[in-house]
Amino acid sequence: MNSLELTSRQKEIIEIVKINGPVTGDSIGQKLLLTRSALRTDFRILVELGYIESKPKKGYIFKTDNIKSKMLINTDIEVKDIMSPSVSVEESISIHETIVMMFSKDVGSIFVTSGKFLKGIVSRKDLLKVVMGKIDTEKTPVSLVMTRVPNVIFTEKNDKIRDAVKKLIEHQIDSMPVIEKNGNNYEVIGRITKTNIAKLFLEIFQ
Known part of the structure; x- marks a missing residue:
């Protein structure tokens, strides 16, 4: 029921x-x-x-x-209730360092920031394409291959989980940054992933 x-x-x-x-x-x-x-x-x-x-x-x-x-009762669980810590790198970091970070943290995507503000996102698929090319990954900053704001799909901490799930499904992505708006900038405060959603449903049905 x-x-x-x-x-x-x-x-x-x-x-x-x-x-x-x-x-x-x-x-x-x-x-x-x-x-x-x-x-x-x-x-x-x-x-x-x-x-x-x-x-x-x-x-x-x-x-x-x-x-x-x-x-x-009302499916009013909010993103902040189940979000994970963000995994991010500075936009000046090299592609090589980003790949190392991605595998050490075992994540499918990494947020690219300047200080605490979101600048873009890069996925394993993005990095795989780069590695297969002729780019020098140790000298090239990750900012050159990331998907940039405002094209990044994000959610906010007070958004309902059902709305976050819709975004993940509609845009066929595995994770999104959780942001707080600060003027024209987006401060990254966490991440919401399909794994977060799966854990939530596991808890519900136990």
Whole structure:
């Protein structure tokens, strides 16, 4: 069952618990003009799915610390909740040094920055093309082969995960920088990858 399959009554129960918890089943019933026994099945389903928790002698509480509950209720998990540290190099770094960094960090792409600001991105595929050519990788800066801003696909820390996933799929990319806008510049604060998404779903379904 996901958020789209919840009944309107179950959604009302979640909101009541979220706002008033801990709250007893009787109190919830009074707000919905129903008896506690009439809501017993709804309570059981919501507890089993991790939306709410039953506390002895206290009533029901909203499980705010449960990432699974957050996803199931309204899929409002944000990028900042699951993003990884960024992996980046300065734009003056050579292609050779970038390749070494990429394999030492075991990543599929590296962000290219000037200080803390995003300038571009380079992938393994980009670097493979360069290595197969006649470019001197030890003398050529990575900035010459990177995809430059504003052509870099990025996400922001408060974006919803569902929106980040759409970007990954639509643009057929494995990762994106997580940025904070600073005037006309983009400060890199993390990365979101398909691996992050896979780990999230693994946690949800465990």
